[in-house]
Amino acid sequence: MKFMKYLFTGILFGIVLTKAEVISWYRIYEMFSFQSFHMYGVIGSAVLLGVVITQSIKHFKLKSIEGEPIKVESKFPDFWRYLIGGTCFGLGWAMTGACPGPMFILVGYGASVFGLVILSAMFGTFLYGVLRKHLPH
Amino acid sequence: MLDWISQPWPWYVAGPLISVVMFLMLYFGKKFGVSSNLRTMCSMVGAGKVSEFFRFNWKEDIWNLVFVLGGLIGGYIAKEYLSVSESVGISEATIIQLKALGIENPGSTYLPESIFTWEALSTPKYALMLIIGGVLVGFGTRYAGGCTSGHAISGLSNLQWPSLIAVIGFFIGGLIMTHFILPFLLTT
Numbered sequence: 001m002k003f004m005k006y007l008f009t010g011i012l013f014g015i016v017l018t019k020a021e022v023i024s025w026y027r028i029y030e031m032f033s034f035q036s037f038h039m040y041g042v043i044g045s046a047v048l049l050g051v052v053i054t055q056s057i058k059h060f061k062l063k064s065i066e067g068e069p070i071k072v073e074s075k076f077p078d079f080w081r082y083l084i085g086g087t088c089f090g091l092g093w094a095m096t097g098a099c100p101g102p103m104f105i106l107v108g109y110g111a112s113v114f115g116l117v118i119l120s121a122m123f124g125t126f127l128y129g130v131l132r133k134h135l136p137h
Numbered sequence: 138m139l140d141w142i143s144q145p146w147p148w149y150v151a152g153p154l155i156s157v158v159m160f161l162m163l164y165f166g167k168k169f170g171v172s173s174n175l176r177t178m179c180s181m182v183g184a185g186k187v188s189e190f191f192r193f194n195w196k197e198d199i200w201n202l203v204f205v206l207g208g209l210i211g212g213y214i215a216k217e218y219l220s221v222s223e224s225v226g227i228s229e230a231t232i233i234q235l236k237a238l239g240i241e242n243p244g245s246t247y248l249p250e251s252i253f254t255w256e257a258l259s260t261p262k263y264a265l266m267l268i269i270g271g272v273l274v275g276f277g278t279r280y281a282g283g284c285t286s287g288h289a290i291s292g293l294s295n296l297q298w299p300s301l302i303a304v305i306g307f308f309i310g311g312l313i314m315t316h317f318i319l320p321f322l323l324t325t
Binding site: 113 | 154271273299
């Protein structure tokens with residue numbers, strides 16, 4: 001039962017990304033072609049309100065549903081991992097038109113072939129796990 | 138009301154709702170980051186036997202798997218009950234450009250059917266697009282320590298430099314793919 005709240009939040013997430021066409025390959029192609037404001041509006045407004053939310057959580061020391069102070073995780077101050085990893089991610093994102101969230105949402109949408117993309121992404125993550133000691137971070 | 142819901146949602150509705158999703162996950166004492174699930178799933182199927190990177194108690198991350206399962210259900214609900222049309226409102230310029238690249242009826246459905254169906258996999262280049270694209274996403278997201286949700290939304294919201302570098306990387310990769318590789322792939 002304790003998992004129900006994640007399920008419902010996930011359902012909201014899936015509905016929003018589907019209804020705003022964010023899961024469409026066309027929208028990602030259009031974004032990287034700078035031919036519409038749509039995706040920039042979605043991400044930009046999410047970040048803008050996200051900044052207000054995150055900074056408020058920190059400033060007012062808000063507590064979680066369990067009464068613990070909410071922790072906002074910070075990333076390590078590396079450089080190359082973000083640039084190189086990010087670039088690999090961007091290549092794949094533009095190719096499949098899907099980042100990890102939409103891959104799953106698209107399967108529910110009926111594009112079951114994205115099951116293959118998810119398996120491939122798992123394999124990519126596996127490759128990172130195996131190779132990471134040899135990669136610049 | 139249902140009339141309005143069944144139309145495509147504008148960016149100023151979707152963006153803030155994504156922030157609400159992020160807030161809810163933080164409020165539940167967790168975080169908003171989808172790609173960690175790929176690592177969890179690797180761990181579940183035994184990748185820990187090969188690399189210590191996958192040796193952790195994946196049962197503690199079931200909440201995140203439940204979240205993406207919800208996403209999947211949400212995709213189904215949105216399509217079956219909350220939509221009247223399958224078309225995507227992309228710009229005229231994009232439609233013209235994609236037609237020139239040989240895509241039929243761009244935007245008439247969510248995905249180009251010539252690429253994203255099981256039948257299309259019999260064309261090797263499309264099969265490779267899905268597989269290599271998927272591998273790049275999975276490899277890149279773990280290397281960079283997050284995807285669009287973890288870096289672009291959560292990370293930028295936390296005003297942290299690493300996420301800005303990652304997002305710049307997302308765009309370097311996305312621009313190279315869209316402007317140099319895809320035109321070549323789609324027309325050969």
